[in-house]
Amino acid sequence: MSSRFSVLVRIPKGVWVLGGVSMLMDISSEMVHSLLPLFMATTLGASVIIIGLIEGLAEATALIIRVFSGVLSDYLGKRKGLALLGYGLGALSKPLFAIASSSGLVFSARMLDRVGKGIRGAPRDALVADVTPPDIRGAAFGLRQSLDTIGAFLGPLIAVALMLLWHDDFRAVFWVAVIPGILALGLLFFGLKEPRSPITHKRSNPIKRENLARLGRTYWWVVGLGGVFTLARFSEAFLVLRAQQMDIPLALIPLVMVAMNLIYAVSAYPSGKLSDRMSHRTMLQGGLLVLIVADLVLALSTHWIGILAGVALWGLHMGMTQGLLAAMIAGSTPTDLRGTAFGMFSLVSGVALLLASLGAGILWETLGAASTFYAGAIICLVTLCGMRLAPASCLKP
Numbered sequence: 001m002s003s004r005f006s007v008l009v010r011i012p013k014g015v016w017v018l019g020g021v022s023m024l025m026d027i028s029s030e031m032v033h034s035l036l037p038l039f040m041a042t043t044l045g046a047s048v049i050i051i052g053l054i055e056g057l058a059e060a061t062a063l064i065i066r067v068f069s070g071v072l073s074d075y076l077g078k079r080k081g082l083a084l085l086g087y088g089l090g091a092l093s094k095p096l097f098a099i100a101s102s103s104g105l106v107f108s109a110r111m112l113d114r115v116g117k118g119i120r121g122a123p124r125d126a127l128v129a130d131v132t133p134p135d136i137r138g139a140a141f142g143l144r145q146s147l148d149t150i151g152a153f154l155g156p157l158i159a160v161a162l163m164l165l166w167h168d169d170f171r172a173v174f175w176v177a178v179i180p181g182i183l184a185l186g187l188l189f190f191g192l193k194e195p196r197s198p199i200t201h202k203r204s205n206p207i208k209r210e211n212l213a214r215l216g217r218t219y220w221w222v223v224g225l226g227g228v229f230t231l232a233r234f235s236e237a238f239l240v241l242r243a244q245q246m247d248i249p250l251a252l253i254p255l256v257m258v259a260m261n262l263i264y265a266v267s268a269y270p271s272g273k274l275s276d277r278m279s280h281r282t283m284l285q286g287g288l289l290v291l292i293v294a295d296l297v298l299a300l301s302t303h304w305i306g307i308l309a310g311v312a313l314w315g316l317h318m319g320m321t322q323g324l325l326a327a328m329i330a331g332s333t334p335t336d337l338r339g340t341a342f343g344m345f346s347l348v349s350g351v352a353l354l355l356a357s358l359g360a361g362i363l364w365e366t367l368g369a370a371s372t373f374y375a376g377a378i379i380c381l382v383t384l385c386g387m388r389l390a391p392a393s394c395l396k397p
Contacts, residue, residue, distance in 0.1 A: 014131040015140045017191040018124055019147030024184035025090055026148050029113065030155025030261070031177040032097050034254035035163070036106070037237040038244065039170045046103045048241060052361020054103070055235035058110040060354035062346075065118025070126065070343025074336060079123035079130075080194040086120025087188055089113070091181035098174035122342040129330040129338050131195050135276065137330055142272015142323040146265050149319075151180075153261035156254035163251035215341060219332040221390050223345050225284070226325050228386065230352040232291060232379040234360035234372070236260070239298070239311050242369055246304040259308050260315035267319030275324045285384060287321035292380045299373035 040046040040054070069086070073079040089112055096109035125141075132140040155177075162173045236257065243256040275283050294313035301307050326342075333341035360372045 010133070010136055011140050011143055012131045014192055014195070015128055015144055016147075017187065018128060019144040020191070021087065021184045021188045022124075022144060022148035023151035023154075024180045024187060025087055026151030027155040027158065028094060028177045028179070028181035028184065029090065030152045030257065031159045031162075031180075032094065032113075032174055033237075034156035034159050034240065034257045035170055035173060036097070036110075037240045038250060038253060040103060040106060041241070041244070042250070043170060044100075044103050044106065048364045049361040050103060051237060051241070052235065052357050052364070054107050054110060055237045056354045056357025056361075058107075058114040059235055059357065060350040061111055062114035062117040062121065062350070064347050064350035065115055066122040066346030066350075067340070067343030069119045070122030070339035070341070070346075073123040073126060073339035078194065079127050079339065080188070080192060082123040083120045083127070084185070084188055086116045086118070086123075087181075087185050089116030089119065091178070091185050092116075094174065094178045094181050097177075098171045118346070121346060122339050125326055125330075125342045126338040127192075127194070128326075130335070134331065138276040138324065138327040139269065139273040141326045141330070142269040142275075145268040145272065145319075145323045145326075149261050149265035149268055153258055153265050156257040156261070159254050160251060160258070163254075168250055214334055215337060215344075216332065219329070219341060222325065222328045222332055223348050225383075225387070225390060226329075226345055227348040227352045228379075228383045229284075229288075229321060229325070230349040231356050232288070232376055232383055233314075233317075233353075234356040234376065235353070236314075237357075238360055238364070238369075238372060239307075239314065241364075242298055242373075243304065243307050243311075245369060246301075246307055248304050256307060256311045260311040260318075263312045263315030264318045267316050268323050271320045272323040272327065275327060280324060280328060281387065281390075283320060283324050285387065287317045287324075288380045288384050290320065291317040292377045295373040295377035295380070299370040299377075 037051050037055075040051050041048075046054075069082050073082050093109045093113035093116065096105065096112065100106045100109060128140055128144055129137065158176075159173050162176060163169070166172050239256055239260065240253060243253045248255075271283070290313055294310050294317060297306055297313060298310035301310060325345075329341055329345050330338060356376075359375070363371045363375055
């Protein structure tokens, strides 16, 4: 316990501020996103394929745009301004959900929100790496992810309470979601002092061939592993749609996201701290095994208790792997190329997420919901086999 507390004390203030900003924005976003698949399916009459396409495109856009914001933050040697722009776009998108009367406007709002997420993601992660000593980097990324996920846990919980209070009024809940988004923007602006740029050499284009060559073989292996991990894990909108099949009251369905994010939040920091001391290969393999079990439970369940168990395991997998992959990226790249490195990683993950979510929607419509989760489990098995080919240099602390 004392060791855990001492690590927490050593984590810089900037990491706590960035975690708090992430938490507030996730409360705002998840109040909307936990209800959005239901809103599109019930109020707007969208099909599962359309929902999967919108979710896949939106999340993929967020990840792909990170490459540009990451490169720009490295070139400028400044990251806070880009993070502010990204969080500002996220806050601006929330009123659009409240007034949406068609899938087209929902898609536009979702894209604006995810463009904002894409702009802020790589600079924010690079800031965490910039201000944190290498020996506690896993713990720092785990802490930021835990705080972020507390927001993702509280957002659906607030949405459920308001849906019950206001008799399933989706639009009223979407309006309330504007408030924490504005608070996140204020905390970042007033609470974070950007560290002085560590870059000492002449400024150059981060994506020039010689700079990309400096990223090295270990980094690209981590990027490849992250992409395959993402391919095995489609949009979480399908968890919400699976719960809808269990005849759970509409207002209570977002509780499945509460369960997932609660486990995610609880497990992210301990997993990140553990990754500073043990084999990355073991941690990643453990995360894949947990995801396989989650997929099988979700495919076979015929009762809401099974669905909750499945999404809880899904959250545990996220907690075990997401902070670890971020720490692996930070540890395998030069300081002046961290933004670019996180951006490239997100580009590959974004393409994988788009393919995974579109494929999940097609399987759901043509072969049934269970086939979507069986496919995810199969991809996990293939990934486990592929990890045997990865060099030891990218899978150890």
